[in-house]
Amino acid sequence: MAVAEFTTPLDLEKIRADFPILARPVHGKRLVFLDSAASSQKPRQVIETLVDVYETSYANVHRGVYYLGARATERYEGARDIMTGFVNANDRREVIFVREATEALNLVAYAYGRTFVGPGDAIVATEMEHHSNLVPWQFLAQQTGATLHYLRLTDDGSLDPDSQQRLAAIENVKLVAVAHVSNSLGTINDIPALATWAHERGAVLVVDGAQAAPHRPVDVQALGCDFYALSGHKMCGPGAGILWGRAELLEKMPPFLTGGEMIRTVSLEKTTWNDLPWKFEAGTPAIAESIALGAAAQYLQGIGMEAIEAHEHALTAYAYDVLDGISGVTQYGPKPPNRAGILSFNVGKVHPHDVAQVLDSEGIAVRAGHHCTQPLMRRFDLQATTRASVYLYNGRDDIDALALGIEKVKRTFSV
Amino acid sequence: MDDFYRENILDHYNNPRNHGHLDHPSAAAEGVNPLCGDELAVELEVHDGVVTDIRYSGRGCAISQAAASMLSDVVKGKPVDQLAQIGKEDVLEELGIPLSPIRLKCAMLSVGVLKVALSELTGEPLPPEWNDPSDGIEWKSA
Numbered sequence: 001m002a003v004a005e006f007t008t009p010l011d012l013e014k015i016r017a018d019f020p021i022l023a024r025p026v027h028g029k030r031l032v033f034l035d036s037a038a039s040s041q042k043p044r045q046v047i048e049t050l051v052d053v054y055e056t057s058y059a060n061v062h063r064g065v066y067y068l069g070a071r072a073t074e075r076y077e078g079a080r081d082i083m084t085g086f087v088n089a090n091d092r093r094e095v096i097f098v099r100e101a102t103e104a105l106n107l108v109a110y111a112y113g114r115t116f117v118g119p120g121d122a123i124v125a126t127e128m129e130h131h132s133n134l135v136p137w138q139f140l141a142q143q144t145g146a147t148l149h150y151l152r153l154t155d156d157g158s159l160d161p162d163s164q165q166r167l168a169a170i171e172n173v174k175l176v177a178v179a180h181v182s183n184s185l186g187t188i189n190d191i192p193a194l195a196t197w198a199h200e201r202g203a204v205l206v207v208d209g210a211q212a213a214p215h216r217p218v219d220v221q222a223l224g225c226d227f228y229a230l231s232g233h234k235m236c237g238p239g240a241g242i243l244w245g246r247a248e249l250l251e252k253m254p255p256f257l258t259g260g261e262m263i264r265t266v267s268l269e270k271t272t273w274n275d276l277p278w279k280f281e282a283g284t285p286a287i288a289e290s291i292a293l294g295a296a297a298q299y300l301q302g303i304g305m306e307a308i309e310a311h312e313h314a315l316t317a318y319a320y321d322v323l324d325g326i327s328g329v330t331q332y333g334p335k336p337p338n339r340a341g342i343l344s345f346n347v348g349k350v351h352p353h354d355v356a357q358v359l360d361s362e363g364i365a366v367r368a369g370h371h372c373t374q375p376l377m378r379r380f381d382l383q384a385t386t387r388a389s390v391y392l393y394n395g396r397d398d399i400d401a402l403a404l405g406i407e408k409v410k411r412t413f414s415v
Numbered sequence: 416m417d418d419f420y421r422e423n424i425l426d427h428y429n430n431p432r433n434h435g436h437l438d439h440p441s442a443a444a445e446g447v448n449p450l451c452g453d454e455l456a457v458e459l460e461v462h463d464g465v466v467t468d469i470r471y472s473g474r475g476c477a478i479s480q481a482a483a484s485m486l487s488d489v490v491k492g493k494p495v496d497q498l499a500q501i502g503k504e505d506v507l508e509e510l511g512i513p514l515s516p517i518r519l520k521c522a523m524l525s526v527g528v529l530k531v532a533l534s535e536l537t538g539e540p541l542p543p544e545w546n547d548p549s550d551g552i553e554w555k556s557a
């Protein structure tokens with residue numbers, strides 16, 4: 001069988017030199033890191049930004065009259081401007097710093113959901129969602145008396161148009177929640193089409209961008225969604241993320257957390273809320289992390305999101321073919337090219353934990369388990385899979401090492 | 416690292432001892448580790464205070480399945496009152512490899528279900544270290 005040719009627009013050697021951890025052997029072997037979907041490694045530029053904030057510009061934000069307070073605020077708000085550009089929002093007030101995608105999605109579920117979703121209303125999610133984009137809606141439905149419906153999947157792990165058809169008759173849909181890219185199968189969902197579908201019903205579209213924003217250009221205006229969540233730690237940054245939301249919706253929403261920072265005036269009887277985006281940033285934010293998230297976005301933009309997407313696209317096609325050529329390996333999810341850089345597979349009947357353990361002995365880091373998508377696993381009658389995910393620092397050598405590792409798994413367990 | 420899957424582990428994994436079900440079990444229990452989906456059930460047949468037969472069944476990784484097979488060999492033929500002493504160390508000794516905290520749970524699933532079955536049999540409460548909700552494992556006596 002022909003294996004897709006791999007060519008990349010990236011200077012891989014230069015990129016790898018930016019990631020100190022990639023130079024550290026594991027079990028005496030070169031580290032082959034194929035678990036960026038769980039959390040990515042960090043480039044020097046981001047690590048140095050964190051150190052630099054603490055060494056030169058650290059104080060609490062939005063309060064200090066003194067030099068450092070002003071400097072920290074300037075850098076923190078500067079990071080917001082960078083993130084505004086990163087998702088192509090047209091207004092910086094729409095960019096809210098959060099801890100990660102989970103917090104962003106919960107913010108929507110609480111502040112929007114508990115205000116605008118009620119008994120008799122419907123919420124639509126999909127069978128492929130990460131628990132982060134499923135449990136908040138289940139909980140919202142439970143607490144408000146709304147019903148939750150799911151878009152189902154075809155056998156190749158795409159959203160099933162028939163199931164969309166079946167759900168078309170449901171009334172009072174107030175909110176549709178979907179992943180931009182599936183973290184278990186690499187499925188890429190058609191967000192503009194889903195936005196149209198949601199808006200036709202008078203619903204808002206909430207997009208979980210955790211697996212998309214690190215890997216491809218994101219333009220929230222072109223996507224047409226209403227909320228977009230991302231996690232910085234999956235895009236070369238530290239523990240900070242953003243929620244993007246349409247200003248007119250954010251304006252209508254009550255706060256999520258309340259306390260300091262998110263207020264304008266407080267008397268013993270009454271409080272008025274701060275302006276966007278601070279209305280949704282109660283308390284002291286993750287200052288250095290948010291600034292370093294800006295540095296991560298700049299790092300990725302410096303390389304070019306289109307180039308990163310093209311690189312992963314080519315590497316995924318190559319990896320899919322390589323795995324396809326190994327007897328005993330079963331892959332799940334759509335075939336390239338309609339697939340992001342997430343490969344989900346099993347080796348014979350070997351439990352994914354054992355696959356991952358043998359691969360670890362070769363210095364190869366992959367994820368084994370249900371990937372926080374238990375309904376999806378059930379849909380495919382799987383207990384678990386092994387997942388290899390690629391990023392800008394992975395190359396053909398990593399995939400070739402994975403293939404050799406899988407051969408070792410097969411030898412060990414006589415597959 | 417390279418000899419993680421030692422021959423004895425692979426042997427028990429590929430040729431599990433005492434695998435299957437009993438016709439008339441005196442006690443039975445199940446355990447599930449929702450983190451990785453490992454499932455294990457045990458059935459005991461007891462006559463005059465002695466475990467005359469034992470069967471394991473379930474699905475999961477090589478460590479959980481091999482540990483169950485090894486433990487079944489240890490348990491079979493033992494008086495019930497001696498089994499209270501069997502603990503985590505015995506399983507680790509049988510496996511003979513160092514385990515990370517995550518893999519430790521795989522290894523301990525079989526001894527955990529055994530403890531639940533024994534507690535059902537004797538009416539004695541489950542020892543507290545097997546009754547720790549924080550470890551996430553769900554036990555069920557059959």
Ligand SMILES: Cc1ncc(COP(=O)(O)O)c(C=O)c1O
Pocket residue numbers: 037038100101102103130132133179181182183208210211231233372
């Ligand atoms: C698709 C998807 N959504 C949400 C999340 C949750 O991300 P976080 O843990 O950063 O909130 C993940 C992380 O694994 C994910 O892959």
